[in-house]
Amino acid sequence: MLVWSRSGKLAVWTFAALLVGVVFLAPLAVILAASFAGQWNGVLPSSFTFEHYAQAGGGASGEAVTASLATGVVASLLALISGAWAALALRAQGGAAAQTLGVLFFVPSAVPSVSVGLGLLVAFSQRPLLLNGTMAIVFIAHFVLISAFSFGNVSAGLARVSPDYEEVASSLGARPFYRLRRVTLPLVAPYLFAAFGLSFALSMGELGATVMVYPPGWVTLPVAIFGLTDRGDIFSGAALTMILVAVTLALLLALERVSAVGAQARSG
Amino acid sequence: MTLAAFVDEAAIASGAAELRGAASTVAFDRVSVAYRGAVVLKPLTLEVAAGEILAMIGPSGSGKTTALRAVAGFVRPASGRIRIGGVDVTDQPPYARGLAMVVQNYALFPHMRVFDNVAFGLHARGAPKSLIEERVAEALKVVGMTQYVRRYPRELSGGQQQRIAIARAHAVRPKVLLLDEPLSALDAQIRRSMVEEIARLHAELPGLTILYVTHDQSEALTLADRIAILKDGALSAVGRTGDLYRRPPNRFSAEFLGRANLVPVVVESDADASGLVAVRAGGERLIVSGADERAGASRLLCVRPQNLTLAPDDGHTNRLAGTLREIHWQGELTHLVAEVGGALMRVVATKLPTTPTRGERLDMFFSPDDASLIAEEADV
Amino acid sequence: MSDAAASPRGTRVDLGALWVAPPLIALAVLFLYPLTLIAHAAVYDANDALNFAAAWATLGSRAFLNALINTAEIALAATAGSLALGLTLALIIAFVPFPGATFVARLIDTFIALPTFLATLAFTFLYGSAGVLNGALTQAFHLGDPPVHFLYSAWGVILAEMTVYSPFVLRPLLAAFSLVDRGQIEVASLLGARSWRIVRQVILPAALPAAIAGGSLCLLLTVNEFGIVLFIGAKGVITLPLLIYDKAIQESDYQAACVIAMINVALSLGLFGLYRAAARRLGA
Numbered sequence: 044m045l046v047w048s049r050s051g052k053l054a055v056w057t058f059a060a061l062l063v064g065v066v067f068l069a070p071l072a073v074i075l076a077a078s079f080a081g082q083w084n085g086v087l088p089s090s091f092t093f094e095h096y097a098q099a100g101g102g103a104s105g106e107a108v109t110a111s112l113a114t115g116v117v118a119s120l121l122a123l124i125s126g127a128w129a130a131l132a133l134r135a136q137g138g139a140a141a142q143t144l145g146v147l148f149f150v151p152s153a154v155p156s157v158s159v160g161l162g163l164l165v166a167f168s169q170r171p172l173l174l175n176g177t178m179a180i181v182f183i184a185h186f187v188l189i190s191a192f193s194f195g196n197v198s199a200g201l202a203r204v205s206p207d208y209e210e211v212a213s214s215l216g217a218r219p220f221y222r223l224r225r226v227t228l229p230l231v232a233p234y235l236f237a238a239f240g241l242s243f244a245l246s247m248g249e250l251g252a253t254v255m256v257y258p259p260g261w262v263t264l265p266v267a268i269f270g271l272t273d274r275g276d277i278f279s280g281a282a283l284t285m286i287l288v289a290v291t292l293a294l295l296l297a298l299e300r301v302s303a304v305g306a307q308a309r310s311g
Numbered sequence: 312m313t314l315a316a317f318v319d320e321a322a323i324a325s326g327a328a329e330l331r332g333a334a335s336t337v338a339f340d341r342v343s344v345a346y347r348g349a350v351v352l353k354p355l356t357l358e359v360a361a362g363e364i365l366a367m368i369g370p371s372g373s374g375k376t377t378a379l380r381a382v383a384g385f386v387r388p389a390s391g392r393i394r395i396g397g398v399d400v401t402d403q404p405p406y407a408r409g410l411a412m413v414v415q416n417y418a419l420f421p422h423m424r425v426f427d428n429v430a431f432g433l434h435a436r437g438a439p440k441s442l443i444e445e446r447v448a449e450a451l452k453v454v455g456m457t458q459y460v461r462r463y464p465r466e467l468s469g470g471q472q473q474r475i476a477i478a479r480a481h482a483v484r485p486k487v488l489l490l491d492e493p494l495s496a497l498d499a500q501i502r503r504s505m506v507e508e509i510a511r512l513h514a515e516l517p518g519l520t521i522l523y524v525t526h527d528q529s530e531a532l533t534l535a536d537r538i539a540i541l542k543d544g545a546l547s548a549v550g551r552t553g554d555l556y557r558r559p560p561n562r563f564s565a566e567f568l569g570r571a572n573l574v575p576v577v578v579e580s581d582a583d584a585s586g587l588v589a590v591r592a593g594g595e596r597l598i599v600s601g602a603d604e605r606a607g608a609s610r611l612l613c614v615r616p617q618n619l620t621l622a623p624d625d626g627h628t629n630r631l632a633g634t635l636r637e638i639h640w641q642g643e644l645t646h647l648v649a650e651v652g653g654a655l656m657r658v659v660a661t662k663l664p665t666t667p668t669r670g671e672r673l674d675m676f677f678s679p680d681d682a683s684l685i686a687e688e689a690d691v
Numbered sequence: 692m693s694d695a696a697a698s699p700r701g702t703r704v705d706l707g708a709l710w711v712a713p714p715l716i717a718l719a720v721l722f723l724y725p726l727t728l729i730a731h732a733a734v735y736d737a738n739d740a741l742n743f744a745a746a747w748a749t750l751g752s753r754a755f756l757n758a759l760i761n762t763a764e765i766a767l768a769a770t771a772g773s774l775a776l777g778l779t780l781a782l783i784i785a786f787v788p789f790p791g792a793t794f795v796a797r798l799i800d801t802f803i804a805l806p807t808f809l810a811t812l813a814f815t816f817l818y819g820s821a822g823v824l825n826g827a828l829t830q831a832f833h834l835g836d837p838p839v840h841f842l843y844s845a846w847g848v849i850l851a852e853m854t855v856y857s858p859f860v861l862r863p864l865l866a867a868f869s870l871v872d873r874g875q876i877e878v879a880s881l882l883g884a885r886s887w888r889i890v891r892q893v894i895l896p897a898a899l900p901a902a903i904a905g906g907s908l909c910l911l912l913t914v915n916e917f918g919i920v921l922f923i924g925a926k927g928v929i930t931l932p933l934l935i936y937d938k939a940i941q942e943s944d945y946q947a948a949c950v951i952a953m954i955n956v957a958l959s960l961g962l963f964g965l966y967r968a969a970a971r972r973l974g975a
Contacts, residue, residue, distance in 0.1 A: 205418070207418040208418050210385055210414070210418075211412055211413075211414060213383075213406045214406075214410055214412035215406075215412075215432030215435060215479065215480070216406050216409075216436040217406055218406050219406075221435050225420075225435075229422045230421075230422070305422075
C-alpha cells in the first residue's frame with residue numbers, strides 16, 4: 044500500500060527477493076550443496092556424493108549427534124521446568140521483589156556464554172563439587188543458558204492469560220494446586236511447547252559455553268563441526284551441519300503439530 | 312426461549328430445599344480497600360439479606376467492583392471485616408468461601424467441554440461422580456442448554472456462553488452468587504432477554520442471594536430487590552428499588568438511577584397531616600409529597616420525565632409552564648425538551664394527541680405523588 | 692494473579708513466597724556462585740593474595756585492547772547493518788505485500804533456531820577464496836587471484852552477524868508495523884503524500900520503539916557472539932569472548948581469562964540494562 048504502480052511493485056519485490064535470496068537463502072543452499080559435494084573448485088560442485096553423510100552416520104560424528112540430542116532434550120526439559128516454575132512463582136507473588144527477581148532470572152541469557160562456561164569450569168574444578176571432565180557439566184552449562192530463555196517465554200505467555208479464568212476457578216472452590224493443574228497450565232500449554240522447541244534449538248547450536256567445559260567423551264555437534272572445519276574438512280562439516288539443522292527443524296515441526304492439535308480442541 | 316419450558320419442578324424443589332438451608336447474608340462491616348496508597352473503597356457498611364438480589368451500581372471508579380471482589384476474596388480489605396452467613400471470612404482464601412462468580416467475559420475454560428466446565432467446581436471440591444452428573448444435568452436444564460453438553464465454548468455464542476457460566480456457578484450451590492457486569496459483553500438484544508432470564512432464575516431459586524454489579528441502571532431496576540449506589544468509593548444511597556427510584560435521597564442517585572428533572576424550589580409551609588407540602592418554583596405554586604419539610608427550606612424538586620403529561624390527567628394537579636425547545640420522535644417514545652425559567656425540563660411521552668411545535672408554550676402537569684424533594688448538597 | 696492484594700496491615704508471613712526457592716537456589720549455585728568465583732580468580736592470584744598487578748597487566752595488554760575495540764566496532768557495525776536490513780525487509784513485507792510474504796517472514800524467523808556459526812560456514816563456501824563468488828569472478832574476468840577477501844576480516848564477521856541477527860530486528864518491527872493504522876496511510880496518500888514522506892512521517896515514528904528495542908537486543912547479542920568469530924578464525928579478528936577462550940583453553944592463563952570475562956560480563960550487563968530500559972520505556 045506504499046507502492047501503487049505495478050512496475051513499482053515489481054521493482055520492490057525483485058529487490059526484496061534478491062535481498063532475501065542473497066542474505067538468507069544462499070547460505071542455506073550452499074551448505075546443502077556442500078554437504079553433497081564431491082569436488083568443488085569453481086562456481087558449482089563438479090561431483091556429488093553421499094560420502095559425507097555416510098561418514099556422519101557412524102563413529103565420532105554419530106556420537107556427536109547422540110550427545111547433542113541427549114543434551115538438548117534433557118537440558119531443555121529441565122530448563123522448561125525450572126523456568127516455568129520460576130515464572131509461575133513470581134507471578135503469584137507480584138510486587139517489587141518479584142520484579143527484581145525476574146530480572147535476575149533473565150541475567151544468564153544476557154551474559155556471554157563463554158563466561159558461563161568459564162565460571163562453571165572454575166567453580167567445579169575445585170571443592171566442594173568436582174564436575175570437571177564429566178558430561179554433567181555440559182548439561183549444567185546448557186541448563187543455565189536455556190532456563191533464562193524459558194523463563195522469559197513462559198512469563199510472556201502467562202501474562203497473556205487473563206486473570207479471569209483463575210479467579211473464577213478460585214471462586215468455584217479450586218485450591219491453588221488444582222487450579223494450576225487444570226486451568227493455568229492447560230491455558231499456557233502452547234507457550235510451554237514453543238519454549239521447549241526454541242530451547243532445544245538453542246541447545247543444539249550452543250558453542251561458547253560447551254567448548255569451555257566439554258569432556259573428550261561428550262562432544263556435541265557444534266564442537267564436532269568446529270573440529271572438522273578447523274582442520275579443513277569443510278565438506279564433512281557441512282554435512283554434519285545439515286544433520287544438525289534437519290534434527291532441529293524436525294523437532295520444531297513435530298512440536299508445532301502437537302501444539303496445534305491441542306490448540307484446535309481448546310481455542311476460544 | 313422461556314425458562315419455564317425447561318424447569319423440572321421436582322429438581323428445582325429439591326434444590327430449593329437444600330438452598331434454603333444454605334442461604335446466606337453478606338455483611339460489609341466498615342470495609343475499606345486501598346491500592347498502591349490510594350483509597351479505592353472508603354469504609355463501607357452494607358448488609359445483603361438472605362435470598363435477595365442487591366445491585367451495586369455506579370460510574371467507573373465508584374468502587375463497586377472492588378467491593379464485589381472483596382467479598383470474593385480477591386482483594387484484601389485494608390480495614391473492616393466481611394461476613395457471609397454471619398461467619399467472618401475476611402481471612403479466608405477465595406476457594407474456601409462457598410461462593411461462585413460470573414464475570415463479564417464468561418471465562419469458560421476453553422480447553423474443557425461444557426460438561427467439564429459446569430462440573431468444574433464440584434470436581435474441585437471433590438464431589439462424587441454421581442452427584443456431579445446429577446447437578447450438571449440439572450444446571451444445564453435450568454439455563455436451557457442441555458443439548459450443548461458436549462460442545463466446546465468456542466462453538467457457542469456470547470449469550471450461550473454466559474448461560475453456561477451461570478450454570479457452572481449454580482452447580483456448586485453457592486451461598487452467594489457474585490455477578491460482575493455479566494451482561495456488558497452481550498449485544499443489546501441478547502442482554503434484554505438475559506436480564507429476564509436472570510430474573511426468572513432468581514424467582515425459581517428463592518434461597519439464592521445475588522450480589523450484582525453493573526453500570527447499567529436499567530438492569531438494576533429490572534432485577535434488584537435493593538440497590539446500592541456507589542460514587543467515588545463511597546456509598547451514596549441504598550434502599551429498596553422502588554423507594555430509591557420514587558424518592559431518591561440525593562441528587563446523584565436521582566440522576567444516576569433513571570433520568571430526573573431537578574427544579575430548585577423553596578418550601579412555603581410546613582408539611583401537613585397527609586405528608587404533602589407546598590413549594591414555590593419561580594412563579595408557580597406546587598403541592599408535592601415531603602413529610603418532614605419545614606417552611607423556608609430550599610430544595611430540589613425531582614420529577615421523572617415520564618411522569619409529566621401535556622394535559623391535566625387524573626390527579627395531575629401541579630402545573631409548570633414552559634416553552635418547547637426540542638421535540639424528538641423515537642418510535643416507542645417522544646422526547647420533549649422545554650425551557651422553564653431558564654432551566655431545561657425533559658418530558659417523555661408514549662402518545663401525544665397533537666404534536667406541539669418549537670417555540671410554542673408548553674404546559675406540563677404532574678401529580679404530587681410523582682414528585683419528591685431532595686436536599687440540595689454542596690457536591691455529592 | 693494474586694489471591695489477595697498487598698495489604699498494608701498484617702505481618703502474616705506469606706509462605707507462598709517460598710515457592711520461588713528451588714529455581715532461585717539452582718540459579719544461585721549454578722550461575723551466581725561461578726560468577727563470584729570468576730571475580731575472585733580475577734584479582735586473587737595462585738597464593739590467594741589480593742593481586743591487582745596481573746589484572747592490570749591483562750587490561751593494559753595489546754591483545755585485550757584490540758579485542759575490546761574489535762568487539763565494539765563489530766557490534767556497532769553489525770547492529771547498524773541488521774537495523775538497515777531488518778527495517779527494509781519489514782517495510783516491504785508489511786506495506787508492499789506479496790503472496791508468500793508470511794512464508795518469507797516465517798522463513799526468516801526459523802533462522803533464529805539455527806546455530807550462528809552456520810552463517811560463517813556458508814560464507815566460507817560462498818565468499819571464501821575457493822568459494823562461489825571468487826570462482827565466478829575469476830572465471831568471468833580471467834583474474835589471476837581471487838579478488839574478494841572480506842571474509843577473513845572484520846567484515847566477514849559483521850556480515851555473518853547481520854544475517855543471523857536481523858531476524859531479531861525484523862520480528863518486533865513487523866509486530867509494530869502490524870499495529871500501524873492503515874487508515875492513516877490511506878488518508879495521507881489521499882492528501883497527496885508520496886511514499887517516502889509517508890514512510891518518514893507516519894511509519895517510522897511508529898517503528899522507532901521497536902527499532903530501539905530490537906537494536907539494543909542486537910547490540911547485546913553481537914557483543915556476546917562467539918561461534919561466528921571462532922569459525923572465521925582470522926588472526927586480526929579477535930573479540931572479547933574469543934579472547935577469553937584463547938586465554939583459558941589455549942594458554943591456560945585462567946587469571947587473564949577471568950579478568951577479561953569480568954569486563955565482558957560488565958559490558959553485557961550494561962547493554963542488557965539498556966535493552967530493558969528501551970523495551971520498557973518505549974513500550975515495545
